[in-house]
Amino acid sequence: MKLLVCGGAGFIGSAFVRVRLAAGDEVVVLDKLTYAGRRENLQDLEIEFVHGAIEDPDAVAKAIDGAEAVVNFAAETHVDRSIAEPDAFVRTHALGTYVLLEAIRERRVRYVQVSTDEVYGSIEEGSFTESSPLAPSSPYSATKAGADLLVAGYVHTYGMEACICRGSNNYGPRQYPEKLIPLMVLNALHGDPLPVYGDGMNVRNWIYVDDFARGIGTVLERGVPGEAYNVGGPDEAPNIEVVKRIIELTGADESLIEYVTDRPGHDRRYSLASEKVRALGWEAQVRFADGIGRTVEWYRDNAWWWEPIRSGDYRAYYERHYGRALG
Numbered sequence: 349m350k351l352l353v354c355g356g357a358g359f360i361g362s363a364f365v366r367v368r369l370a371a372g373d374e375v376v377v378l379d380k381l382t383y384a385g386r387r388e389n390l391q392d393l394e395i396e397f398v399h400g401a402i403e404d405p406d407a408v409a410k411a412i413d414g415a416e417a418v419v420n421f422a423a424e425t426h427v428d429r430s431i432a433e434p435d436a437f438v439r440t441h442a443l444g445t446y447v448l449l450e451a452i453r454e455r456r457v458r459y460v461q462v463s464t465d466e467v468y469g470s471i472e473e474g475s476f477t478e479s480s481p482l483a484p485s486s487p488y489s490a491t492k493a494g495a496d497l498l499v500a501g502y503v504h505t506y507g508m509e510a511c512i513c514r515g516s517n518n519y520g521p522r523q524y525p526e527k528l529i530p531l532m533v534l535n536a537l538h539g540d541p542l543p544v545y546g547d548g549m550n551v552r553n554w555i556y557v558d559d560f561a562r563g564i565g566t567v568l569e570r571g572v573p574g575e576a577y578n579v580g581g582p583d584e585a586p587n588i589e590v591v592k593r594i595i596e597l598t599g600a601d602e603s604l605i606e607y608v609t610d611r612p613g614h615d616r617r618y619s620l621a622s623e624k625v626r627a628l629g630w631e632a633q634v635r636f637a638d639g640i641g642r643t644v645e646w647y648r649d650n651a652w653w654w655e656p657i658r659s660g661d662y663r664a665y666y667e668r669h670y671g672r673a674l675g
């Protein structure tokens with residue numbers, strides 16, 4: 349199948365491209381290459397690359413030519429940045445998704461919108477199903493929820509072949525170091541303080557990135573048009589436990605942990621029920637205990653990937669955000 353992967357130069361999109369190339373698909377990537385999108389993530393892969401934004405109809409028309417399906421990963425993805433500077437989130441998630449939907453409506457190609465557990469908001473106990481109400485709590489999750497509703501509205505109105513795939517917290521190779529796990533791994537490897545929000549008891553449902561990529565592939569191939577599918581990880585853990593595990597794996601010292609002022613509106617717990625995607629034949633293959641070891645090892649072995657980030661704009665972002673410099 350010829351696939352257009354929007355946002356394919358990012359963390360999850362590039363993992364998805366790898367999975368689909370291995371399965372024999374032909375892949376075109378459309379990516380704006382924001383700070384989080386990197387050509388390095390697609391290094392050595394045989395793809396066609398179109399540099400452009402999903403909110404640009406000309407770039408989309410060029411990239412979509414001949415595609416049989418479109419999977420949209422393109423997004424601004426950091427909640428902290430959405431609190432400080434929400435405009436890009438509205439542009440990419442609302443306008444960008446609209447432009448893509450118009451393009452696929454004309455061409456009648458299959459579409460998967462990649463979304464997040466954060467659209468449901470926080471849950472103290474139990475798990476969200478696909479029919480749980482959307483109750484987003486940050487500009488990131490609110491604009492992602494808006495994009496999901498736009499997709500649902502287009503399916504209902506125009507009868508398009510579109511599905512939504514909502515993942516839980518991903519981790520694995522090539523994740524930009526502003527996110528919890530790569531942030532802690534790289535800071536631990538450098539002996540920098542490990543900034544933990546609030547009391548560290550925010551619970552996340554962790555999924556290894558290749559498992560999510562396979563889940564999205566399952567929905568692309570077998571999902572029922574108009575349906576949403578949760579793809580949750582097999583294990584949940586409070587942030588502080590994740591940080592302590594990273595300390596063990598990197599041989600860092602626990603005294604590096606530094607509790608910092610919590611993120612405003614920080615959701616306490618996310619949890620997804622994934623029976624619906626399991627019924628399509630998907631199952632998570634990587635448990636957290638194994639995946640976190642693989643992830644630490646990847647960052648340890650691939651300094652060429654993160655060194656340019658840690659010595660570039662990210663330093664200034666980090667200093668602005670945490671009020672202290674990286675070592």
Ligand SMILES: NC(=O)c1ccc[n+]([C@@H]2O[C@H](COP(=O)([O-])OP(=O)(O)OC[C@H]3O[C@@H](n4cnc5c(N)ncnc54)[C@H](O)[C@@H]3O)[C@@H](O)[C@H]2O)c1
Pocket residue numbers: 354355356357358359360361378379380381382383384385386400401402403420421422423424425440444462463464465492514515516517518519523524
């Ligand atoms: N990371 C997670 O834990 C997680 C969990 C569930 C769902 N998701 C969703 O998965 C998708 C991918 O997330 P990620 O973690 O790989 O993000 P990422 O930030 O690593 O990558 C996002 C990619 O989108 C590109 N992009 C951004 N704006 C664009 C635009 N306007 N036009 C074209 N390209 C654009 C960036 O250049 C980058 O390559 C997002 O939609 C996100 O909401 C992420």
